[in-house]
Amino acid sequence: MSATTVSPCQDNTDVQVFPAMMQMITGYWVSGCIYTAAKLGVADLLENGPLGIEELSRQLSAHPDSLYRLLRALSGVGVFKELEGKRFEQTQFSNALRTSAPGSIRSVAIMMGEEHYKVWGHLLQSVKTGDRAFEAVYGMPVFEYFQKNPESSEIFNGAMTSFASNMHSAVVGAYDFSGFKKIVDVGGGHGRLLSVILEHAPTLSAVLFDLPHVVQGAAIPERLQSRFELAGGDFFQAVYAGGDAYILSTVIHDWDDEHALKILKNIHAAMPENGTLLVVENVVEGDNQPGLGKLLDINMLLMTEGGRERSSEEYKALYRAAGFELTRIIPTPSGVSILEGRKR
Numbered sequence: 435m436s437a438t439t440v441s442p443c444q445d446n447t448d449v450q451v452f453p454a455m456m457q458m459i460t461g462y463w464v465s466g467c468i469y470t471a472a473k474l475g476v477a478d479l480l481e482n483g484p485l486g487i488e489e490l491s492r493q494l495s496a497h498p499d500s501l502y503r504l505l506r507a508l509s510g511v512g513v514f515k516e517l518e519g520k521r522f523e524q525t526q527f528s529n530a531l532r533t534s535a536p537g538s539i540r541s542v543a544i545m546m547g548e549e550h551y552k553v554w555g556h557l558l559q560s561v562k563t564g565d566r567a568f569e570a571v572y573g574m575p576v577f578e579y580f581q582k583n584p585e586s587s588e589i590f591n592g593a594m595t596s597f598a599s600n601m602h603s604a605v606v607g608a609y610d611f612s613g614f615k616k617i618v619d620v621g622g623g624h625g626r627l628l629s630v631i632l633e634h635a636p637t638l639s640a641v642l643f644d645l646p647h648v649v650q651g652a653a654i655p656e657r658l659q660s661r662f663e664l665a666g667g668d669f670f671q672a673v674y675a676g677g678d679a680y681i682l683s684t685v686i687h688d689w690d691d692e693h694a695l696k697i698l699k700n701i702h703a704a705m706p707e708n709g710t711l712l713v714v715e716n717v718v719e720g721d722n723q724p725g726l727g728k729l730l731d732i733n734m735l736l737m738t739e740g741g742r743e744r745s746s747e748e749y750k751a752l753y754r755a756a757g758f759e760l761t762r763i764i765p766t767p768s769g770v771s772i773l774e775g776r777k778r
């Protein structure tokens with residue numbers, strides 16, 4: 435959304451200003467409704483056609499009138515459609531909340547409504563003090579929390595897979611991976627990005643490197659398994675050695691410069707001369723342009739220990755300090771860019 439600059443006596447009941455501001459101010463009302471429908475699993479029940487509110491509330495063990503009000507509100511923003519007789523049907527938006535929909539976004543909706551929502555309540559304090567909200571709320575850093583809470587970890591990994599399936603095909607469309615022999619995905623989650631890359635590069639083999647409990651949950655299609663290796667480990671200690679390309683997708687933004695440098699230096703040590711580094715991240719600039727990256731940066735401020743979205747200059751400096759030269763920044767239609775680097 436773009437806005438013009440104004441004088442102090444601007445009328446703020448302006449027909450454009452008030453609704454636009456209200457939409458932004460009440461944004462969390464909508465996300466709270468989406469979270470609740472996702473958690474209940476409403477979209478799963480509508481897979482085979484419309485259902486009435488009595489049937490929905492019976493199957494979901496929900497209070498009929500409250501559920502009706504929830505679904506009526508969501509139908510007002512296009513998530514579900516209300517039919518006559520308090521019946522509801524799926525829309526293209528609600529379909530994305532189905533657990534088994536291709537590219538399902540259900541885990542993202544659930545993740546944002548649980549730990550994330552609670553931690554966003556600390557934004558004012560974080561902006562005033564710079565403190566780390568996740569630790570203030572949960573008493574430990576985010577990845578330690580996920581290690582100790584398998585259910586939340588499962589939702590987080592599902593959300594990462596969902597982000598991956600919605601954005602990583604754009605990465606494969608923007609970059610040619612076929613010249614590499616072995617690519618290592620560092621912090622690769624359950625391996626979704628690697629699977630998409632291998633589908634497009636038939637002679638490439640791949641290594642999925644992540645924390646041991648995460649690689650255990652990897653979901654690799656059978657036809658790709660002969661070209662796949664799993665490697666559990668801690669990227670602050672060392673990473674798998676022997677790849678000619680290393681990719682990190684939405685990993686560096688989890689960390690402050692000191693930790694990001696440690697990861698990049700460990701990759702530098704593990705790769706041959708002229709190895710290629712590919713970092714997939716949002717690149718944010720102070721350009722007054724809209725973009726998810728700038729809000730994701732606030733999410734990083736709250737959820738991580740020093741994580742942030744970075745500008746192209748900040749990435750250039752980070753690459754240089756880790757022994758890489760930043761050779762290209764390739765934008766993709768999904769908003770993330772591929773930052774290609776070469777070992778110096």
Ligand SMILES: C[S@@+](CC[C@H](N)C(=O)[O-])C[C@H]1O[C@@H](n2cnc3c(N)ncnc32)[C@H](O)[C@@H]1O
Binds near residue numbers: 627644
């Ligand atoms: C934001 S997720 C990105 C997942 C994946 N690359 C993607 O794009 O979907 C960050 C990943 O870093 C992994 N990670 C965190 N700390 C790690 C560590 N010390 N060593 C290895 N992996 C780690 C997490 O388990 C998680 O899978």
